[in-house]
Amino acid sequence: MSSEILPTTEPEAEPYRLQVNGREHTVASSWLGESLLYVLRERLGHPGTKNACDQGECGSCTVLMDGRVVCACCLLAADAVDADIRTVEGLGRGEGPDAEVDDVQRAFLDAGAVQCGFCTPGLVVAVHDLLDHRPEEVALGVREALSGNLCRCTVYGRVLAAVARVRDERREGRGGGLADGGPGGQQGGVET
Amino acid sequence: MLADEESPSRLLEACTRRGIAFLRDGRGAHVRWDSGSRSDPSCRDRRPRRRGPCCREGGATLTVARPRDLDAALAALAEHPDADLLAGGTDLVVEVNLGHRRPSGVVALRRVGELQGAEITDDMVDLGAGVTYAQVEADLADVTPGLAMASRTVGSPQIRNVGTIGGNLGTASPAGDALPWLVALDAQVVLAGPDGSRSLPVADFLVGVKETARRPDEIIHRIRAPRVPGPQHVAKVGPRNAMAIAVASVAMVVDTAARRVRVAMGSVGPTPVRPLAAEEAVSSAVDWDALTCPADAVDAFGAACAAAARPITDHRSTAEYRRHAAGVLAARTLRRCLSE
Numbered sequence: 001m002s003s004e005i006l007p008t009t010e011p012e013a014e015p016y017r018l019q020v021n022g023r024e025h026t027v028a029s030s031w032l033g034e035s036l037l038y039v040l041r042e043r044l045g046h047p048g049t050k051n052a053c054d055q056g057e058c059g060s061c062t063v064l065m066d067g068r069v070v071c072a073c074c075l076l077a078a079d080a081v082d083a084d085i086r087t088v089e090g091l092g093r094g095e096g097p098d099a100e101v102d103d104v105q106r107a108f109l110d111a112g113a114v115q116c117g118f119c120t121p122g123l124v125v126a127v128h129d130l131l132d133h134r135p136e137e138v139a140l141g142v143r144e145a146l147s148g149n150l151c152r153c154t155v156y157g158r159v160l161a162a163v164a165r166v167r168d169e170r171r172e173g174r175g176g177g178l179a180d181g182g183p184g185g186q187q188g189g190v191e192t
Numbered sequence: 193m194l195a196d197e198e199s200p201s202r203l204l205e206a207c208t209r210r211g212i213a214f215l216r217d218g219r220g221a222h223v224r225w226d227s228g229s230r231s232d233p234s235c236r237d238r239r240p241r242r243r244g245p246c247c248r249e250g251g252a253t254l255t256v257a258r259p260r261d262l263d264a265a266l267a268a269l270a271e272h273p274d275a276d277l278l279a280g281g282t283d284l285v286v287e288v289n290l291g292h293r294r295p296s297g298v299v300a301l302r303r304v305g306e307l308q309g310a311e312i313t314d315d316m317v318d319l320g321a322g323v324t325y326a327q328v329e330a331d332l333a334d335v336t337p338g339l340a341m342a343s344r345t346v347g348s349p350q351i352r353n354v355g356t357i358g359g360n361l362g363t364a365s366p367a368g369d370a371l372p373w374l375v376a377l378d379a380q381v382v383l384a385g386p387d388g389s390r391s392l393p394v395a396d397f398l399v400g401v402k403e404t405a406r407r408p409d410e411i412i413h414r415i416r417a418p419r420v421p422g423p424q425h426v427a428k429v430g431p432r433n434a435m436a437i438a439v440a441s442v443a444m445v446v447d448t449a450a451r452r453v454r455v456a457m458g459s460v461g462p463t464p465v466r467p468l469a470a471e472e473a474v475s476s477a478v479d480w481d482a483l484t485c486p487a488d489a490v491d492a493f494g495a496a497c498a499a500a501a502r503p504i505t506d507h508r509s510t511a512e513y514r515r516h517a518a519g520v521l522a523a524r525t526l527r528r529c530l531s532e
Contacts, residue, residue: 031254032254032255032256032298033254033288033294033295033298035285035288035289038289054286054289054290055286055289055290056282056286056347056348056350056351057435059348059350062350065353065354068326068353069349069350069353070350070353070354071282071348071350071351071354073285073286073289074280074281074282074285074286074350074351074354075281075285075354076256076278076281076284076285076288076298076300078256078298078300079256079258079278079281079298079300079302081258082303126349126350129349144349144434145349147348147349147433147434147435148347148348148349148350148351148434148435149348
Protein backbone atom coordinates (compact mmCIF):
# COMPACT_ATOMS: atom_id res chain seq x y z
CA MET A 1 0.00 0.00 0.00
CA SER A 2 1.45 3.33 -0.99
CA SER A 3 -0.72 5.55 1.15
CA GLU A 4 0.96 7.93 3.52
CA ILE A 5 -1.09 8.82 6.54
CA LEU A 6 -0.07 11.85 8.48
CA PRO A 7 -1.59 11.99 11.93
CA THR A 8 -1.69 15.44 13.42
CA THR A 9 -1.87 16.28 17.05
CA GLU A 10 -0.73 19.82 16.60
CA PRO A 11 1.69 21.21 17.51
CA GLU A 12 3.28 17.79 17.18
CA ALA A 13 1.86 17.34 13.66
CA GLU A 14 4.19 15.38 11.49
CA PRO A 15 6.14 17.83 9.36
CA TYR A 16 5.77 17.79 5.61
CA ARG A 17 7.96 19.24 2.90
CA LEU A 18 7.12 21.75 0.20
CA GLN A 19 9.22 22.75 -2.80
CA VAL A 20 8.87 26.49 -3.17
CA ASN A 21 10.88 28.47 -5.71
CA GLY A 22 13.35 25.62 -6.04
CA ARG A 23 13.98 25.28 -2.33
CA GLU A 24 12.75 22.64 0.03
CA HIS A 25 10.89 23.89 3.09
CA THR A 26 9.70 21.90 6.07
CA VAL A 27 6.33 22.76 7.52
CA ALA A 28 6.12 21.73 11.14
CA SER A 29 3.64 22.27 13.95
CA SER A 30 0.87 23.05 11.56
CA TRP A 31 -2.77 22.17 11.26
CA LEU A 32 -3.02 19.98 8.18
CA GLY A 33 -6.17 21.74 6.97
CA GLU A 34 -4.26 24.87 6.08
CA SER A 35 -4.34 26.12 2.51
CA LEU A 36 -1.15 26.48 0.52
CA LEU A 37 -1.72 30.23 0.57
CA TYR A 38 -1.80 30.33 4.34
CA VAL A 39 1.29 28.16 4.66
CA LEU A 40 3.21 30.24 2.11
CA ARG A 41 2.39 33.50 3.82
CA GLU A 42 2.25 32.64 7.49
CA ARG A 43 4.63 29.73 7.87
CA LEU A 44 7.19 30.02 5.09
CA GLY A 45 7.55 33.79 4.97
CA HIS A 46 6.45 34.31 1.38
CA PRO A 47 4.03 37.24 1.71
CA GLY A 48 4.25 38.17 -1.97
CA THR A 49 1.29 35.90 -2.69
CA LYS A 50 -1.72 37.88 -1.49
CA ASN A 51 -4.80 36.78 0.39
CA ALA A 52 -8.03 38.53 -0.47
CA CYS A 53 -11.04 36.27 -0.96
CA ASP A 54 -9.80 32.86 0.28
CA GLN A 55 -12.25 31.23 -2.15
CA GLY A 56 -10.68 31.21 -5.61
CA GLU A 57 -12.57 34.23 -6.88
CA CYS A 58 -9.95 36.96 -7.09
CA GLY A 59 -6.67 35.49 -8.28
CA SER A 60 -4.55 37.49 -5.81
CA CYS A 61 -3.00 34.23 -4.61
CA THR A 62 -2.06 32.95 -8.08
CA VAL A 63 1.05 30.76 -8.02
CA LEU A 64 2.48 28.19 -10.39
CA MET A 65 2.12 24.55 -9.41
CA ASP A 66 4.09 22.25 -11.69
CA GLY A 67 4.07 25.08 -14.22
CA ARG A 68 0.32 25.72 -14.22
CA VAL A 69 -1.46 28.72 -12.70
CA VAL A 70 -3.51 27.83 -9.65
CA CYS A 71 -5.11 29.66 -6.75
CA ALA A 72 -2.99 28.86 -3.70
CA CYS A 73 -6.05 29.38 -1.47
CA CYS A 74 -7.82 26.41 -3.07
CA LEU A 75 -4.99 23.94 -2.49
CA LEU A 76 -4.38 21.99 0.66
CA ALA A 77 -0.73 22.61 1.51
CA ALA A 78 -0.34 19.09 2.87
CA ASP A 79 -1.46 17.78 -0.53
CA ALA A 80 1.07 19.90 -2.45
CA VAL A 81 4.05 18.00 -1.07
CA ASP A 82 5.44 16.65 -4.31
CA ALA A 83 4.66 19.64 -6.49
CA ASP A 84 6.98 22.35 -7.72
CA ILE A 85 5.55 25.61 -6.38
CA ARG A 86 6.70 28.92 -7.78
CA THR A 87 5.53 32.19 -6.28
CA VAL A 88 6.03 35.78 -7.41
CA GLU A 89 9.15 35.84 -5.24
CA GLY A 90 10.67 33.17 -7.44
CA LEU A 91 10.20 34.94 -10.76
CA GLY A 92 12.88 37.62 -10.58
CA ARG A 93 16.56 37.10 -10.14
CA GLY A 94 18.22 37.17 -6.74
CA GLU A 95 16.74 37.93 -3.37
CA GLY A 96 16.46 40.71 -0.87
CA PRO A 97 17.83 44.17 -1.65
CA ASP A 98 19.79 42.85 -4.63
CA ALA A 99 16.76 41.28 -6.26
CA GLU A 100 16.13 42.21 -9.86
CA VAL A 101 12.68 42.33 -11.35
CA ASP A 102 12.00 40.16 -14.36
CA ASP A 103 10.68 41.33 -17.70
CA VAL A 104 6.99 41.02 -16.75
CA GLN A 105 7.49 42.94 -13.53
CA ARG A 106 9.51 45.58 -15.40
CA ALA A 107 6.77 45.94 -18.00
CA PHE A 108 4.15 46.36 -15.25
CA LEU A 109 6.25 49.18 -13.79
CA ASP A 110 6.91 50.82 -17.16
CA ALA A 111 3.30 50.56 -18.31
CA GLY A 112 1.93 51.90 -15.01
CA ALA A 113 0.05 48.65 -14.49
CA VAL A 114 0.41 48.88 -10.71
CA GLN A 115 -2.04 50.99 -8.75
CA CYS A 116 -2.48 49.85 -5.17
CA GLY A 117 -0.46 46.75 -6.04
CA PHE A 118 -2.50 44.17 -4.21
CA CYS A 119 -3.53 42.21 -7.30
CA THR A 120 -0.15 42.71 -8.97
CA PRO A 121 1.70 39.57 -7.78
CA GLY A 122 -1.14 37.34 -8.95
CA LEU A 123 -1.37 39.16 -12.27
CA VAL A 124 2.39 38.96 -12.78
CA VAL A 125 2.31 35.19 -12.26
CA ALA A 126 -0.71 34.82 -14.58
CA VAL A 127 0.97 36.94 -17.27
CA HIS A 128 4.09 34.80 -16.99
CA ASP A 129 2.03 31.68 -17.49
CA LEU A 130 0.24 33.19 -20.48
CA LEU A 131 3.35 34.46 -22.25
CA ASP A 132 5.42 31.38 -21.50
CA HIS A 133 2.83 28.96 -22.86
CA ARG A 134 0.74 30.91 -25.35
CA PRO A 135 2.66 34.02 -26.42
CA GLU A 136 0.57 34.27 -29.57
CA GLU A 137 -2.62 35.14 -27.68
CA VAL A 138 -4.00 38.60 -28.35
CA ALA A 139 -7.12 40.59 -27.49
CA LEU A 140 -9.84 38.30 -26.10
CA GLY A 141 -7.41 35.44 -25.56
CA VAL A 142 -5.36 37.61 -23.21
CA ARG A 143 -8.47 38.79 -21.41
CA GLU A 144 -9.68 35.24 -20.96
CA ALA A 145 -6.28 34.14 -19.66
CA LEU A 146 -6.36 36.94 -17.08
CA SER A 147 -10.07 36.67 -16.32
CA GLY A 148 -9.41 35.11 -12.93
CA ASN A 149 -7.39 38.06 -11.64
CA LEU A 150 -9.48 40.89 -10.27
CA CYS A 151 -8.13 44.44 -9.88
CA ARG A 152 -10.36 46.71 -7.83
CA CYS A 153 -8.35 49.73 -9.05
CA THR A 154 -9.43 48.64 -12.56
CA VAL A 155 -5.97 49.01 -14.04
CA TYR A 156 -6.75 46.35 -16.65
CA GLY A 157 -5.96 48.56 -19.66
CA ARG A 158 -2.43 49.06 -18.49
CA VAL A 159 -2.04 45.38 -17.65
CA LEU A 160 -2.95 44.60 -21.26
CA ALA A 161 -0.39 47.20 -22.37
CA ALA A 162 2.23 45.50 -20.18
CA VAL A 163 1.39 42.13 -21.74
CA ALA A 164 1.83 43.59 -25.23
CA ARG A 165 5.10 45.19 -24.17
CA VAL A 166 6.58 41.92 -22.87
CA ARG A 167 5.37 40.02 -25.91
CA ASP A 168 7.03 42.51 -28.24
CA GLU A 169 10.23 42.49 -26.21
CA ARG A 170 10.43 38.73 -26.23
CA ARG A 171 9.76 38.60 -29.96
CA GLU A 172 12.65 40.96 -30.48
CA GLY A 173 14.75 38.71 -28.27
CA ARG A 174 15.23 41.27 -25.55
CA GLY A 175 13.19 39.70 -22.78
CA GLY A 176 13.32 36.50 -20.85
CA GLY A 177 11.05 34.49 -18.69
CA LEU A 178 10.41 30.98 -17.63
CA ALA A 179 9.88 30.27 -21.30
CA ASP A 180 11.79 27.07 -21.82
CA GLY A 181 12.18 25.74 -18.38
CA GLY A 182 8.73 25.04 -17.07
CA PRO A 183 8.94 23.82 -13.51
CA GLY A 184 12.30 24.52 -12.02
CA GLY A 185 13.51 25.77 -15.36
CA GLN A 186 15.68 28.62 -16.43
CA GLN A 187 14.93 31.85 -14.65
CA GLY A 188 14.84 34.74 -17.02
CA GLY A 189 14.62 38.45 -16.65
CA VAL A 190 17.11 40.17 -18.89
CA GLU A 191 16.56 43.86 -18.33
CA THR A 192 17.02 46.46 -20.96
CA MET B 193 -8.67 44.96 22.09
CA LEU B 194 -11.89 46.37 20.82
CA ALA B 195 -15.15 45.75 22.51
CA ASP B 196 -17.44 43.60 20.41
CA GLU B 197 -20.48 45.64 21.31
CA GLU B 198 -19.17 48.74 19.59
CA SER B 199 -21.25 49.64 16.56
CA PRO B 200 -19.76 48.79 13.17
CA SER B 201 -19.11 52.42 12.25
CA ARG B 202 -17.51 53.21 15.60
CA LEU B 203 -15.53 50.02 15.35
CA LEU B 204 -14.31 51.02 11.91
CA GLU B 205 -13.29 54.45 13.22
CA ALA B 206 -11.51 52.94 16.16
CA CYS B 207 -9.71 50.44 13.97
CA THR B 208 -8.60 53.13 11.56
CA ARG B 209 -7.37 55.24 14.45
CA ARG B 210 -5.38 52.39 15.87
CA GLY B 211 -4.04 51.28 12.51
CA ILE B 212 -5.77 47.93 12.56
CA ALA B 213 -6.57 46.51 9.16
CA PHE B 214 -10.22 45.84 8.82
CA LEU B 215 -12.45 43.75 6.65
CA ARG B 216 -15.91 42.31 6.38
CA ASP B 217 -16.79 38.69 6.43
CA GLY B 218 -19.21 37.15 3.94
CA ARG B 219 -22.27 37.83 6.05
CA GLY B 220 -21.54 41.51 6.41
CA ALA B 221 -20.52 41.25 10.04
CA HIS B 222 -17.39 43.10 10.97
CA VAL B 223 -14.37 41.10 11.96
CA ARG B 224 -10.89 42.18 12.73
CA TRP B 225 -7.25 41.30 12.38
CA ASP B 226 -6.39 40.79 15.99
CA SER B 227 -4.61 37.82 17.41
CA GLY B 228 -4.46 39.28 20.90
CA SER B 229 -7.40 37.27 22.16
CA ARG B 230 -6.07 33.89 21.10
CA SER B 231 -5.36 31.38 23.77
CA ASP B 232 -1.85 30.76 22.53
CA PRO B 233 0.18 33.97 22.22
CA SER B 234 2.79 32.24 20.07
CA CYS B 235 0.19 31.43 17.44
CA ARG B 236 1.07 33.20 14.22
CA ASP B 237 -2.39 32.90 12.74
CA ARG B 238 -3.33 36.46 11.83
CA ARG B 239 -6.58 35.67 10.09
CA PRO B 240 -9.81 37.19 11.34
CA ARG B 241 -11.19 34.63 13.70
CA ARG B 242 -14.54 34.16 12.01
CA ARG B 243 -13.00 33.30 8.65
CA GLY B 244 -11.04 30.23 9.49
CA PRO B 245 -9.69 28.01 12.18
CA CYS B 246 -6.69 29.06 14.15
CA CYS B 247 -3.99 26.46 13.84
CA ARG B 248 -4.23 25.51 17.50
CA GLU B 249 -7.87 26.10 18.22
CA GLY B 250 -10.52 23.46 18.45
CA GLY B 251 -8.09 20.65 19.06
CA ALA B 252 -9.55 18.58 16.23
CA THR B 253 -6.92 16.42 14.68
CA LEU B 254 -6.83 16.01 10.96
CA THR B 255 -5.47 13.09 9.01
CA VAL B 256 -4.37 13.55 5.43
CA ALA B 257 -3.92 10.45 3.30
CA ARG B 258 -2.16 10.76 -0.04
CA PRO B 259 -2.78 7.42 -1.75
CA ARG B 260 -1.21 6.65 -5.10
CA ASP B 261 -3.66 4.02 -6.29
CA LEU B 262 -7.35 3.28 -5.95
CA ASP B 263 -6.93 0.38 -3.51
CA ALA B 264 -4.92 2.56 -1.18
CA ALA B 265 -7.50 5.33 -1.48
CA LEU B 266 -10.34 2.94 -0.62
CA ALA B 267 -8.33 1.57 2.31
CA ALA B 268 -7.67 5.08 3.62
CA LEU B 269 -11.37 5.85 3.30
CA ALA B 270 -12.27 2.61 5.11
CA GLU B 271 -9.93 3.58 7.91
CA HIS B 272 -11.46 7.07 8.17
CA PRO B 273 -15.11 6.77 7.16
CA ASP B 274 -15.75 10.42 7.99
CA ALA B 275 -12.95 11.64 5.75
CA ASP B 276 -13.64 14.16 3.02
CA LEU B 277 -12.46 13.32 -0.49
CA LEU B 278 -10.17 15.98 -1.94
CA ALA B 279 -9.85 16.35 -5.70
CA GLY B 280 -9.05 19.84 -6.99
CA GLY B 281 -9.83 21.51 -3.68
CA THR B 282 -11.82 24.38 -5.17
CA ASP B 283 -14.87 23.41 -3.11
CA LEU B 284 -13.50 21.59 -0.06
CA VAL B 285 -10.51 23.82 0.76
CA VAL B 286 -12.65 26.92 0.30
CA GLU B 287 -15.19 25.57 2.80
CA VAL B 288 -12.37 24.89 5.23
CA ASN B 289 -10.88 28.37 4.66
CA LEU B 290 -14.20 30.00 5.41
CA GLY B 291 -14.69 27.92 8.53
CA HIS B 292 -17.77 26.16 7.15
CA ARG B 293 -16.20 22.74 7.39
CA ARG B 294 -13.73 21.24 9.81
CA PRO B 295 -12.69 17.88 8.40
CA SER B 296 -11.31 15.20 10.66
CA GLY B 297 -9.82 13.35 7.72
CA VAL B 298 -8.94 14.06 4.12
CA VAL B 299 -8.21 11.52 1.42
CA ALA B 300 -6.37 13.42 -1.31
CA LEU B 301 -7.03 11.86 -4.71
CA ARG B 302 -4.65 13.90 -6.88
CA ARG B 303 -2.11 11.07 -7.18
CA VAL B 304 -4.50 8.18 -7.79
CA GLY B 305 -3.58 6.89 -11.24
CA GLU B 306 -6.87 5.11 -11.88
CA LEU B 307 -8.71 8.44 -11.72
CA GLN B 308 -6.64 9.98 -14.51
CA GLY B 309 -6.90 9.99 -18.25
CA ALA B 310 -9.63 9.51 -20.81
CA GLU B 311 -10.25 6.40 -22.87
CA ILE B 312 -11.96 7.08 -26.15
CA THR B 313 -13.62 4.44 -28.30
CA ASP B 314 -15.92 4.78 -31.29
CA ASP B 315 -19.06 4.92 -29.20
CA MET B 316 -17.91 5.85 -25.70
CA VAL B 317 -15.81 8.34 -23.74
CA ASP B 318 -14.51 7.02 -20.43
CA LEU B 319 -13.27 9.92 -18.31
CA GLY B 320 -11.26 9.54 -15.13
CA ALA B 321 -12.90 11.37 -12.24
CA GLY B 322 -9.65 13.29 -11.77
CA VAL B 323 -9.63 14.76 -15.27
CA THR B 324 -9.53 18.54 -14.94
CA TYR B 325 -11.61 21.08 -16.82
CA ALA B 326 -8.39 22.35 -18.42
CA GLN B 327 -7.66 18.86 -19.75
CA VAL B 328 -11.18 18.55 -21.18
CA GLU B 329 -10.83 21.96 -22.84
CA ALA B 330 -7.42 21.16 -24.30
CA ASP B 331 -7.67 17.48 -25.18
CA LEU B 332 -11.33 16.54 -25.58
CA ALA B 333 -12.81 19.45 -27.53
CA ASP B 334 -13.31 17.24 -30.60
CA VAL B 335 -14.63 14.22 -28.72
CA THR B 336 -16.87 15.93 -26.18
CA PRO B 337 -17.48 19.42 -27.61
CA GLY B 338 -20.32 20.22 -25.23
CA LEU B 339 -18.33 19.21 -22.15
CA ALA B 340 -15.38 21.25 -23.40
CA MET B 341 -17.62 24.30 -23.82
CA ALA B 342 -19.05 23.78 -20.34
CA SER B 343 -15.54 23.37 -18.92
CA ARG B 344 -14.42 26.64 -20.46
CA THR B 345 -17.15 28.48 -18.53
CA VAL B 346 -15.93 27.16 -15.16
CA GLY B 347 -14.27 29.75 -12.94
CA SER B 348 -10.90 30.99 -14.16
CA PRO B 349 -7.86 29.28 -15.71
CA GLN B 350 -6.58 28.90 -12.15
CA ILE B 351 -9.71 26.97 -11.14
CA ARG B 352 -9.87 24.92 -14.35
CA ASN B 353 -6.29 23.73 -13.87
CA VAL B 354 -7.22 21.91 -10.67
CA GLY B 355 -11.01 21.45 -10.67
CA THR B 356 -12.15 18.03 -11.85
CA ILE B 357 -15.21 16.50 -13.47
CA GLY B 358 -15.39 13.98 -10.63
CA GLY B 359 -15.26 16.82 -8.13
CA ASN B 360 -18.12 18.57 -9.91
CA LEU B 361 -20.18 15.40 -9.53
CA GLY B 362 -19.12 14.84 -5.92
CA THR B 363 -20.02 18.37 -4.87
CA ALA B 364 -23.31 18.10 -6.79
CA SER B 365 -24.03 21.81 -6.75
CA PRO B 366 -27.20 22.72 -8.64
CA ALA B 367 -24.93 25.09 -10.60
CA GLY B 368 -22.28 22.47 -11.42
CA ASP B 369 -21.26 23.41 -14.96
CA ALA B 370 -20.42 19.92 -16.22
CA LEU B 371 -23.57 18.30 -14.89
CA PRO B 372 -26.22 19.29 -17.48
CA TRP B 373 -24.14 17.88 -20.34
CA LEU B 374 -23.63 14.61 -18.47
CA VAL B 375 -27.35 14.34 -17.74
CA ALA B 376 -28.34 15.25 -21.31
CA LEU B 377 -26.17 12.39 -22.60
CA ASP B 378 -27.37 9.86 -20.01
CA ALA B 379 -23.78 9.48 -18.82
CA GLN B 380 -22.95 6.85 -16.20
CA VAL B 381 -20.94 7.28 -13.00
CA VAL B 382 -18.71 4.39 -11.97
CA LEU B 383 -18.23 4.23 -8.21
CA ALA B 384 -15.46 2.16 -6.68
CA GLY B 385 -16.12 0.70 -3.24
CA PRO B 386 -14.67 -1.91 -0.93
CA ASP B 387 -16.89 -4.61 -2.47
CA GLY B 388 -16.18 -3.73 -6.07
CA SER B 389 -17.62 -1.14 -8.37
CA ARG B 390 -21.11 -0.17 -9.45
CA SER B 391 -22.39 2.06 -12.17
CA LEU B 392 -25.43 4.30 -12.20
CA PRO B 393 -26.78 7.10 -14.39
CA VAL B 394 -25.64 10.61 -13.46
CA ALA B 395 -29.30 11.55 -13.19
CA ASP B 396 -29.74 8.94 -10.42
CA PHE B 397 -26.38 9.73 -8.83
CA LEU B 398 -27.41 13.35 -8.29
CA VAL B 399 -30.03 13.08 -5.57
CA GLY B 400 -30.49 16.67 -4.48
CA VAL B 401 -28.74 19.93 -3.64
CA LYS B 402 -25.18 18.82 -2.84
CA GLU B 403 -26.48 15.30 -2.23
CA THR B 404 -25.39 12.25 -4.15
CA ALA B 405 -25.94 8.51 -4.09
CA ARG B 406 -22.26 7.96 -3.25
CA ARG B 407 -21.91 5.84 -0.13
CA PRO B 408 -19.36 7.06 2.42
CA ASP B 409 -16.95 4.25 1.54
CA GLU B 410 -17.10 4.85 -2.21
CA ILE B 411 -14.99 6.95 -4.56
CA ILE B 412 -16.10 8.32 -7.93
CA HIS B 413 -13.87 6.39 -10.30
CA ARG B 414 -14.86 7.01 -13.93
CA ILE B 415 -17.55 8.84 -15.88
CA ARG B 416 -18.77 7.19 -19.07
CA ALA B 417 -20.65 9.10 -21.73
CA PRO B 418 -21.78 7.86 -25.13
CA ARG B 419 -20.26 9.48 -28.19
CA VAL B 420 -23.01 10.75 -30.42
CA PRO B 421 -22.67 12.39 -33.82
CA GLY B 422 -24.11 15.84 -34.39
CA PRO B 423 -23.69 19.35 -33.04
CA GLN B 424 -23.56 20.23 -29.34
CA HIS B 425 -23.76 23.54 -27.54
CA VAL B 426 -23.59 24.77 -23.98
CA ALA B 427 -24.67 28.21 -22.79
CA LYS B 428 -24.85 29.83 -19.40
CA VAL B 429 -26.17 33.05 -17.90
CA GLY B 430 -24.27 34.76 -15.10
CA PRO B 431 -23.09 38.19 -14.07
CA ARG B 432 -19.81 37.92 -16.00
CA ASN B 433 -18.45 35.94 -18.94
CA ALA B 434 -15.81 34.53 -16.59
CA MET B 435 -15.85 33.48 -12.95
CA ALA B 436 -19.63 33.28 -12.86
CA ILE B 437 -21.68 30.74 -11.00
CA ALA B 438 -24.50 29.89 -13.38
CA VAL B 439 -27.84 31.60 -12.86
CA ALA B 440 -29.15 29.25 -15.54
CA SER B 441 -27.40 26.99 -18.02
CA VAL B 442 -28.32 24.65 -20.83
CA ALA B 443 -26.47 21.76 -22.46
CA MET B 444 -27.77 20.84 -25.91
CA VAL B 445 -26.89 17.69 -27.83
CA VAL B 446 -28.43 17.18 -31.26
CA ASP B 447 -27.97 13.45 -31.82
CA THR B 448 -28.16 13.00 -35.59
CA ALA B 449 -27.81 9.20 -35.39
CA ALA B 450 -30.76 8.66 -33.06
CA ARG B 451 -32.53 11.73 -34.50
CA ARG B 452 -33.03 12.96 -31.01
CA VAL B 453 -32.60 16.38 -29.40
CA ARG B 454 -31.18 15.95 -25.91
CA VAL B 455 -31.16 18.83 -23.44
CA ALA B 456 -30.59 19.41 -19.73
CA MET B 457 -30.82 22.63 -17.76
CA GLY B 458 -28.66 23.59 -14.80
CA SER B 459 -29.30 25.96 -11.87
CA VAL B 460 -33.06 25.75 -12.39
CA GLY B 461 -33.68 22.89 -9.96
CA PRO B 462 -31.91 20.95 -7.21
CA THR B 463 -30.35 18.75 -9.90
CA PRO B 464 -30.15 19.21 -13.70
CA VAL B 465 -33.61 19.21 -15.24
CA ARG B 466 -34.23 17.07 -18.31
CA PRO B 467 -37.35 18.29 -20.19
CA LEU B 468 -38.20 15.00 -21.88
CA ALA B 469 -41.57 16.08 -23.30
CA ALA B 470 -39.98 19.15 -24.89
CA GLU B 471 -37.20 16.97 -26.32
CA GLU B 472 -39.66 14.57 -27.90
CA ALA B 473 -41.83 17.31 -29.37
CA VAL B 474 -38.95 19.17 -30.98
CA SER B 475 -37.23 15.98 -32.16
CA SER B 476 -40.24 15.22 -34.30
CA ALA B 477 -40.30 18.78 -35.66
CA VAL B 478 -36.67 18.77 -36.81
CA ASP B 479 -35.95 18.05 -40.47
CA TRP B 480 -33.10 15.63 -39.81
CA ASP B 481 -31.78 15.54 -43.37
CA ALA B 482 -31.45 19.31 -43.67
CA LEU B 483 -30.86 19.77 -39.92
CA THR B 484 -33.36 22.59 -39.71
CA CYS B 485 -36.40 23.24 -37.59
CA PRO B 486 -39.38 25.56 -38.09
CA ALA B 487 -39.01 28.76 -36.05
CA ASP B 488 -42.31 28.25 -34.24
CA ALA B 489 -41.24 24.77 -33.15
CA VAL B 490 -37.98 26.19 -31.74
CA ASP B 491 -39.93 28.86 -29.88
CA ALA B 492 -42.35 26.26 -28.55
CA PHE B 493 -39.37 24.17 -27.45
CA GLY B 494 -37.96 27.15 -25.49
CA ALA B 495 -41.33 27.70 -23.84
CA ALA B 496 -41.67 24.01 -22.97
CA CYS B 497 -38.16 23.96 -21.44
CA ALA B 498 -38.98 27.05 -19.38
CA ALA B 499 -42.17 25.37 -18.19
CA ALA B 500 -40.22 22.25 -17.16
CA ALA B 501 -37.74 24.23 -15.05
CA ARG B 502 -38.11 24.10 -11.28
CA PRO B 503 -36.18 27.22 -10.23
CA ILE B 504 -36.01 28.93 -6.87
CA THR B 505 -35.33 32.51 -5.87
CA ASP B 506 -32.06 33.03 -4.02
CA HIS B 507 -29.30 35.59 -3.68
CA ARG B 508 -28.17 35.05 -7.28
CA SER B 509 -31.45 35.43 -9.10
CA THR B 510 -35.20 35.15 -8.97
CA ALA B 511 -37.11 32.04 -9.97
CA GLU B 512 -38.91 34.04 -12.68
CA TYR B 513 -35.67 35.20 -14.28
CA ARG B 514 -34.14 31.73 -14.11
CA ARG B 515 -37.18 30.21 -15.80
CA HIS B 516 -37.10 32.86 -18.52
CA ALA B 517 -33.34 32.48 -19.04
CA ALA B 518 -33.57 28.70 -19.28
CA GLY B 519 -36.18 28.99 -22.03
CA VAL B 520 -34.14 31.56 -23.95
CA LEU B 521 -30.97 29.48 -23.65
CA ALA B 522 -32.73 26.28 -24.71
CA ALA B 523 -34.06 27.88 -27.90
CA ARG B 524 -30.77 29.68 -28.55
CA THR B 525 -28.58 26.62 -28.15
CA LEU B 526 -30.88 24.63 -30.43
CA ARG B 527 -30.72 27.36 -33.09
CA ARG B 528 -26.94 27.42 -32.86
CA CYS B 529 -26.74 23.66 -33.26
CA LEU B 530 -29.05 23.69 -36.27
CA SER B 531 -27.43 26.61 -38.04
CA GLU B 532 -23.98 25.03 -37.79
